[in-house]
Amino acid sequence: MKKAFIAICFAGLGICFATPLSAQNLSTQKVPLDPDVKMGRLKNGITYYIKKNAEPKNRAELRLAVKAGSVLENDNQQGLAHFMEHMNFNGTTNFPKNELVNFLQKIGVRFGADLNAYTGFDETVYMLPIPTDSAGLLDKGIQVLEDWAHGALLDPSEIDKERGVVLEESRMGRGAQQRMRDKFLKVILNNSRYAERLPIGKDSILKSFKPETIASFYRDWYRPDLMAVIAVGDFDVAKVEATIIQKFSSIAPPANPKKRIRYDIPLDGSTKVAIVTDPEYPQNLIQLIYKQPNSKEKTLQDVRNNFSQELYNSMMGQRMQELTQKANPPFLYGGSEYGDFLGNLDSYTSVALAKDAGSMKTALTALLEENARVQKFGFTQPELDRAKKDFFNAIEQYYKERDKTKSGNHVQEYLNHFLHDKPYMGAAAYFEFVKKHLDGVTLVEINALAKKYITDKNRAVVVMGPEKSKDALPTEAEIRKLLAEAGKDVTAYVDDVVDSPLLPTEPKAGKITGEKKLEKLGTTELTLSNGVKVLLKPTDFKNDEILIKATAKGGYSLFPDERETGIFTSYLIQSGGVGPYNQTQLQKFLAGKTANAGPYVSELTEGIGGNTNPKDLETTLQLIYAYFTEPRKDADVVTGILANQKAYLENMQKTLTPEKVYSDSLNAVLTSYNPKRKPLKPESVDKVNLDRAVAIYKDRFSDASDFVFTIVGAFKIEDIKPLIEKYLGGLPSTDRDDTFRHPSIFPPKGRIEKTIYKGLEPKSRVTLVSSGEYEYSPENNIQIEALQEVLQIKLIESLREEESGVYGVGVSESTDKFPTGHYRFSVGFGCAPENVDKLVKRTQEEIAKIKQNGADPKDIEKFVAETQRKTETALKTNNFWLDYLDDNTFLGDDLDEVFLQDKLLKSVTVESTKAAAQKYFNDDNFIKVVLMPEKK
Known part of the structure; x- marks a missing residue:
């Protein structure tokens, strides 16, 4: 194995030397930054990041990042950080009025889809993808960034025109979620400045602010020391650096810059409870938030510690998912995860969507008990082993694709470094670091995280429900009692694992009976002895990716009187697992593998989709074969799924949101009120029959002769032919002549x-x-x-x-x-x-x-x-x-x-x-x- 090294350089002298990472204590070593990134800082304070990356070819991703967002607004500027973002598209020095959008559309950059920006509490980021295959386009793109940095015209007439647009954006964000958020935000943010500086601002200010007010914000905060220019793409790094230096060096820093205050969310040790309802909110949601001081990755020890956090989240996520796969799940959805929160804080957050208002205490208890279970008993070694396999597999794939990573992904790393002090080591260095240190992560240190994350300090509980069910929601006193008592009687987690072959018997392989080259497409069409057709397209777009899709005609249209069961068929089959494995056991069996495949039955088709890599292709084909030949019925899990689905639909029916009523009405008109297009209702779930779902599924997958498999990605045709013959050639075939029954439902005439x-x-x-x-x-x-x-x-x-x-x-x-x-x-x-x-x-x-x-x-x-x-x-x-x-x-x-x-x-x-x-x-x-x- 190659040793990982820290490169220590003296900027400007070009002198570097390297030290083996193992020679120093990780806690004393700063995280080395990817040397393939050209990073610099101009005399006026502007930071820049430049990286050559040819994915995609002839393209570059440009960003202007400003460490200024809504939290910096004065009382009379609320909403103007975001408004300023809009104005940078409405006239700058070199692109007056709407010339910027017009110019970019002419070179193939779409407004909204490609050209865009966002404003947060602490930052504003402008995004510009630009072609690099035509002379001058990249320079012009960098010119756009310079204009955004200090060339906004802020024409009063353009400001007045944009007021309506921003007010409409504000209008579209209104509704139950916004009304409830406004009630609980001050509670969970401890009345900090963040609670009163939402980026959209106040309509009263947006309607009436003076142009000088927004110009003042622009002058104060769009300044060199708070800005970064990021360029990643298919270009010459030296030329791009020279252009950035030439264009941005002339921006003068302010003589008396305003202090850029770092606002905090105070921690006072208390537990806050917010119970909010709304007449238009149809769900019953609980959030349990444990706030923590923000942890920064400043040293290599911090990077190493982050492994533990990732592994903890992975194992906890698996446990929470298992709860929803029980016969009587405690909630519709649940999850727990540690991560960034806001301002100076991280948080460990547990979330549950309850079946109804009366089940809120059950859902909250389940969250508290799972947290208590890991706090008392910890995770098990097999859980950690699987999580490590999954984590390493993901990092290995990241490493293998390092020369095929999209420029947009790299850009995000450098944004995170500038805005949030997160390091970017580069794929190669990080992979080597993971290889060296992942095995050393112990169960003891991960289990210690539960005691760190889950405490009785700095907690917030948010309960959200429909106004109609207000009396059925738990009271603050009941919530506090649950917080104090829940988890006392929990027992240790039992790891349900099966160690059996995925396929009990080997498939009886078929033969390739026909082969046709489609030279222009770079595709080969194989015909197998069971009638299956396979389209193979080897590519070099990715180093470690193979995608699979199989489609046949038919679907549940062939069972017109069993629409409800047909809609749920593939979901119920997948929930049962496959062969000897239930769904939970199957996920554990596949740990550390990129072997994803699952069947579907739609109205007109049935098929299977999957993604894998060369290493795990055979496992994925085994999984596909098993879904054809060994579907598994799990009545207990299905009982829970259908109960949850019915509860969800009952909630939606009890509290009809404007969006739901509108979409259902529109759908009814467009489908001529056809009963086959009616939205599902609670009583629809009562019509779903598991035995019939299994029968429909087996009928549709009993004959593979009309399936066409498409396989695209990193493989060689001759290498995978034996696998295709064995697994796809071994699929059952009755050679029936099949098609769908199209319902012919279209918008009415008139x-x-x-x-x-x-x-x-x-x-x-x-x-x-x-x-x-x-x-x-x-x-x-x-x-x-x-x-x-x-x-x-x-x-x-x-x-x-x-x-x-x-x-x-x-x-x-x-x-x-x-x-x-x-x-x-x-x-x-x-x-x-x-x-x-x-x-x-x-x-x-x-x-x-x-x-x-x-x-x-x-x-x-x-x-x-x-x-x-x-x-x-x-x-x-x-x-x-x-x-x-x-x-x-x-x-x-x-x-x-x-x-x-x-x-x-x-x-x-x-x-x-x-x-x-x-x-x-x-x-x-x-x-x-x-x-x-x-x-x-």
Whole structure:
């Protein structure tokens, strides 16, 4: 094994020497930073991080990080840290008004999806992916970052236009969650500044602040000593460094900088209890928070100690999951984990979603008892051994993919270093460190963490429930009594482990009877003696990833009178485990392996999906074979699952949220009120029959002859042929002729308008749908995709930028090939109730313009650029090829269709979009569904 080394360098002199890590005490050694990252600090205080990374090729990820967020706002600035983020997209020195978004869209960068930013309590981060394959684009991207840093124009007219957008973002965040959060936040944050400085701010300030107020925030906090520039991508590091130095060195630091106060959340040792209810909240949730001083990874000993935290979380997570796999689970969902909290704190947090208000004490007791169990008895050695295997497997995979890691992942590491003092060792150094020190982590030290994490000091309990069930919720006195008494009678954890072969008998291998090379696709098609077809696409996109997908036609559409059982079939089968292993035992058996596979039964198809690596491919194929031949029924677990599902649906029915009522109403209209598309209700669960689910599953998986397996990733075809013959060739086959029974449920013809009145907040939602018959073809598909994108661009410009009436607007399209061609266009947005009619009218005007004149040539240019850029990147991913090959095979489409894209894009013109708009924006088949607040 190679020794790990610390590199000690004298900056500026280029002198380095190395010392073996083993030669020093870990607690005295600072964490070495990845030497492949060029890190520096300009004289004015700006920090920069630069790393060359060719995944994806010809792309770079740029970030501007500012250590300034809402916690720094004055009383009259609440919301302006976030507003400032918006204004940096609304006019800077080199990109006035909306020229920034316009320029980036023309080079294929999508607003929102690619170009984006976020504001938190303590930081603001701007994100810009940029192509690097055209001269000057990277320089221009760095210019954008410089503009954000000190070149915001803050034009008063642009500020006034953006007020409406930010107010709409605020409006969309309102509801039960927000109202309840506002009640309990001060309690759990000990009335600290964080409790009164939520990033969205106050509407009253957003409506009326003076331009000078936001300019003051920008001057005070957007300054060199609080900023970092991050660039990771396919470029020349020296050139990028020179550009950053040239562009950012001229930013002058303020003469008298304001002190950047580090606000704390005080710990007073007490236990806080908050019980909050809301008439629109349908669930019963408990949070148990144990707050701790924040732990920083400053030394290698801290990194080593972090192993214990990760292992603790893994083992506790496994135990909590096991509780939900019992015949009478104490909650619908539960989890416990140690991690970052807020400000200067970490926390150990236990969460449970109770079945109903009357079960809240049961759920809380279960959380307290599991915490007490590990506190009293600790974990077991087999648990730790499995957790170590899983942890090492994950780190080993991270190491193996070190040259195939996406630039965006690296960027996050450097953001964490700048903003949160978290080190970045690099994959190679970290892997070596894990190899050297993971075995030394003992059960004693991990079990000691339970006593550190779980104490009677600095606790907070938050209970959230429906207003209607307020009287059934536990009182503060009852909660405090449970905290004092729960866990006294707990017994030690019993580790349920089975040590048996996954397959009791070896499969009877089949043979490859046909082989066809699809040279252009780089794909090989195998036909096996049992009728199974296998599409193999070896790639070098990842070093340690193999993806598998199998699909056959049929699904539960072949059992039309058993819809409810059909919907639950694959879930119930997976919950039972496979072969000799129940679900819990199977997870333990697979510890340390990347062997994930699971079956599904949908309405029209059945199949299996999985992901693995070369080392564990055989285990994964064994798992797939077992799911075909050895499905396992676990009646006790299913009883618990169905009880939980019924309780969840009962909660949703008792407290109908505006979102639920709206989505159900919209779904009913779009499906012509067809009973096969009705949402599940509590009584639906009563119709689910486990024996019939097993029978449906066995029927669908008894014949593999119509399955097509697609395998993509890091393998050699000749190497995996024997495994394919053994496991896939050994699958059962009856050679039946099978297909699905399509329900033919589409939006109704005619014009339909429906308004739903539900909700306490003054907010509305609008959905506009056009639909009709469709001739499915690549030529028509590209036109409908173009129409979707150009309308999206226009509606963002008109509804957001010009009308200031929405925060976001979505345009989607879908096309069906079976049973006959059909299309659907949807436009959706949220807004103020008083603006619904105006914004609907403006939407229809924009559609009418495209129908009359065709799309703006500039918007077509943006669509083409975005599509090309998106496809360039997608073609280098295993996920794209897995889905593409599987989908096109299922639909019977030409597998070479992907190579037609350039030709198809050239067919998108002003005239073609005009013709498409006239054809697909069908005034005869139009649906408008609107959500309005309840009438008072």
